[in-house]
Amino acid sequence: MGDPGSSGNVAGGLVGIAQPAAMVQASPVLAEYGDLHQLTAAQLFWAYSKNTELATADGESTDAICWRFRQEYPATAEEAFRASRQGSFISGDAVLRARKFTALPQGHALVVLGCDFATGGDGEGGDDNVIIDRQGRAAGRNIYRRFNDKNTVSVASVLGNAIDRIKPAMTFIDTGGGGAQVYDILVARGYQRMTLVDFGAKPLDGRKYLNKRAEMWGDMRDWLGDVGGADIPDEDTLDGELTGPKAKTDFHQRVRLEKKDQVRKEIGHSPDGADALATTFAETVHAPNPLGMPGLVTPVADRAVGY
Numbered sequence: 350m351g352d353p354g355s356s357g358n359v360a361g362g363l364v365g366i367a368q369p370a371a372m373v374q375a376s377p378v379l380a381e382y383g384d385l386h387q388l389t390a391a392q393l394f395w396a397y398s399k400n401t402e403l404a405t406a407d408g409e410s411t412d413a414i415c416w417r418f419r420q421e422y423p424a425t426a427e428e429a430f431r432a433s434r435q436g437s438f439i440s441g442d443a444v445l446r447a448r449k450f451t452a453l454p455q456g457h458a459l460v461v462l463g464c465d466f467a468t469g470g471d472g473e474g475g476d477d478n479v480i481i482d483r484q485g486r487a488a489g490r491n492i493y494r495r496f497n498d499k500n501t502v503s504v505a506s507v508l509g510n511a512i513d514r515i516k517p518a519m520t521f522i523d524t525g526g527g528g529a530q531v532y533d534i535l536v537a538r539g540y541q542r543m544t545l546v547d548f549g550a551k552p553l554d555g556r557k558y559l560n561k562r563a564e565m566w567g568d569m570r571d572w573l574g575d576v577g578g579a580d581i582p583d584e585d586t587l588d589g590e591l592t593g594p595k596a597k598t599d600f601h602q603r604v605r606l607e608k609k610d611q612v613r614k615e616i617g618h619s620p621d622g623a624d625a626l627a628t629t630f631a632e633t634v635h636a637p638n639p640l641g642m643p644g645l646v647t648p649v650a651d652r653a654v655g656y
Contacts, residue, residue, distance in 0.1 A: 376412040386424040438596040443573045452580035458485030459518035465625035468527030479625040487580040505534035521628035559605040568630035590620035
């Protein structure tokens with residue numbers, strides 16, 4: 350039997366290694382890693398041993414999966430990609446958990462739509478228009494649509510049809526990429542409860558974030574990492590977009606995301622789907638109150654907690 354790691358992947362290189370599960374004093378993080386990738390007790394023991402070896406050599410904590418383990422022994426092709434993106438603002442583990450998690454029915458929560466359009470502008474030739482919904486702990490259940498269309502009127506019709514069908518409490522539209530024009534068309538057609546989102550605008554928490562884009566991504570990261578779970582489409586493209594951008598802090602210790610043009614260069618395309626989902630965290634949405642009576646307006650789509 351050869352080196353268990355010689356195959357270059359965790360699940361593929363551990364056949365035949367027998368170690369009692371009781372011998373694995375794995376941290377909760379490593380145990381969760383095993384559950385996510387459906388590792389056997391023997392595979393988990395080997396992963397635990399190898400991760401401990403690499404983490405100790407690099408001076409890192411052995412209670413977490415170290416970066417070098419992910420790079421040298423990725424469990425999947427997606428994890429290999431994430432390892433190449435060391436320092437991503439949103440962790441690959443959080444995204445993988447959300448891909449595999451199934452939330453209970455979210456009928457108690459309002460539906461909001463997030464839109465990122467690409468009907469014009471430099472560098473948008475291959476970018477997608479994306480519409481995605483978020484309802485409580487689940488995203489993409491009512492709609493998750495990617496399409497390439499440079500006709501602003503046509504794109505407005507697609508969004509209008511989605512609004513008619515889903516009847517969201519609010520529709521958030523990125524102003525860039527022709528989004529402002531789509532908004533104007535729909536306003537002229539009588540649509541309401543839509544909000545334009547300027548990614549470069551001032552954030553609500555100016556002490557923590559440089560701009561609105563960083564703040565929305567920060568709230569989205571918190572939502573994905575919430576202990577109650579988050580449910581997103583199980584799709585590689587969205588995965589790559591969510592784990593694409595890196596972040597730094599400026600002189601005032603405010604979070605600043607990597608520029609979209611740089612993300613495009615590194616992952617091969619713009620993070621359209623992730624940006625669309627991020628817009629759903631732009632503002633807290635309240636339930637409509639047609640009677641205007643105090644006490645009947647309930648915040649059920651809070652931008653800070655995500656539900």
